[in-house]
Structures are given as structure tokens and as C-alpha cells.
Amino acid sequence: IKVARGFGDLSENSEYDEAKNEQGKLYSRIAELEEILQHVVIVDESNAPTNVVTIGCRVVVADASGREMPAYKIVGSQEADPMHGIISEESPFGRALLGTKEGDTVTVEAPRGAIVYTVKKIER
Structure with missing residues (x-):
């Protein structure tokens, strides 16, 4: 995102938009994994x-x-x-x-x- 901001005006910056979308996907996956880990059951x-x-x-x-x-x-x-x-x-x-x-x-x-x-x- 930091690199994409350097490409200029954010309203017309497709690199910035793509970086923000990717960040959103990563945050979503992190939340999903945290939810899984909170409910994990170890089977002996x-x-x-x-x-x-x-x-x-x-x-x-x-x-x-x-x-x-x-x-x-x-x-x-x-x-x-x-x-x-x-x-x-x-x-x-x-x-x-x-x-x-x-x-x-x-x-x-x-x-x-x-x-x-x-x-x-x-x-x-």
C-alpha cells in the first residue's frame, strides 16, 4: 500500500485499489484462522x-x-x-x-x- 501511494492521486490509482483489496482479503483470512483456532478441539x-x-x-x-x-x-x-x-x-x-x-x-x-x-x- 505504501508503494502504491507513491504512484500519485489515490482516486485514480489502480495499484492502490488492488493493494487495499488484497489487504482486505488477508485480514479476512486472518480472522477466519483466529476463529478456527478459538474452537479447536484436540482429539487424544x-x-x-x-x-x-x-x-x-x-x-x-x-x-x-x-x-x-x-x-x-x-x-x-x-x-x-x-x-x-x-x-x-x-x-x-x-x-x-x-x-x-x-x-x-x-x-x-x-x-x-x-x-x-x-x-x-x-x-x-
């Missing part, structure tokens, strides 16, 4: 049961035809990356899996209808 996996799906688990499921799907890791919403098999516990799939054990069957509501999965393996 050392006391979590190993036979139940909880946050931090890797889960292998099979569809109704018995075909195994790739392993999914259940995480908090800020860490989710569905393209890499990292699923939020707040997603319909993650919510359905939480609390299940190996052999349990879950039904996930999807846009094309209900899909049934069987939990095959739970890993920590």
Missing part, C-alpha cells in the same frame, strides 16, 4: 477404542455387492480432503460410520438414494 487417540470407528481411524468398507472400497480416514471438517480419501466426520458418509464396528452395516443417504456399506476393517 491414545484412549480411543480400537474396535470402533472414531475420528482418526482408517476404515475399509464394502458396498452391497461385496466390492471393497479404498480406505477412508475420518477426520475433522477442517482437515477433510475427499479426493484423497480423507473424509469429514460431519459428512453423511463420515457421520454414518462413526460408532460402528467391523461387520456393521451402514446406510448413507446420497443424492442418488440410500447406499448400503459394510465395515470391513478399522485401523488406527
